[in-house]
């Protein structure tokens with residue numbers, strides 16, 4: 430008999446497999462990403478059906494399979510994120526969050542903090558009406574979890590404090606860059622950013638989640654940070670994020 434185990438996981442994606450099965454991509458803190466099979470889950474009467482619609486937070490029992498995909502046996506839905514599923518902008522935001530987890534996490538490799546962050550941001554998406562704000566929070570804190578956060582304290586080249594109204598963030602150099610260091614390094618890629626947006630970004634990183642609702646995000650800061658953080662993630666993860674396009678299409682003024 431195969432060994433079984435239970436875990437809390439986030440269902441990130443579901444794909445048809447054969448006539449009646451689904452292949453799921455799930456993420457848990459203890460096992461990282463996994464591909465598992467939900468047998469007969471496409472059938473209308475399947476008890477697994479309700480667990481297989483991304484995004485969903487589930488507590489599931491799986492049968493370990495040697496060399497193959499583990500099998501979803503049963504489970505309970507902890508959070509079905511119905512408000513997210515009912516709203517185009519929120520769905521686009523959740524798809525982007527899922528893609529970022531799929532792009533930067535590894536199969537069967539534990540990863541601390543990612544599930545907790547995803548849960549907190551999905552709750553923000555579900556219960557607050559600021560999808561774009563929730564995405565900025567996820568981008569900022571995910572970069573921090575991945576150890577990829579840009580240097581924001583001063584110039585990454587010489588350490589000089591950057592206090593002009595508009596600063597320059599170099600994506601390839603990994604932080605703020607002063608005019609002199611930028612002139613010495615004309616080939617790097619980056620963006621102009623208002624100092625106000627940098628300060629907002631710092632607040633998104635340090636405030637506890639229950640205090641985040643007090644942070645204002647102007648449309649201008651949202652646009653600037655969205656462009657910089659999205660490009661920054663793509664550059665450092667070495668991939669194009671497909672769902673980012675839908676996010677940009679759905680972007681609206683807060």
Ligand SMILES: [Zn+2]
Pocket residue numbers: 584585586587588589606607608609610611
């Ligand atoms: Zn410098």
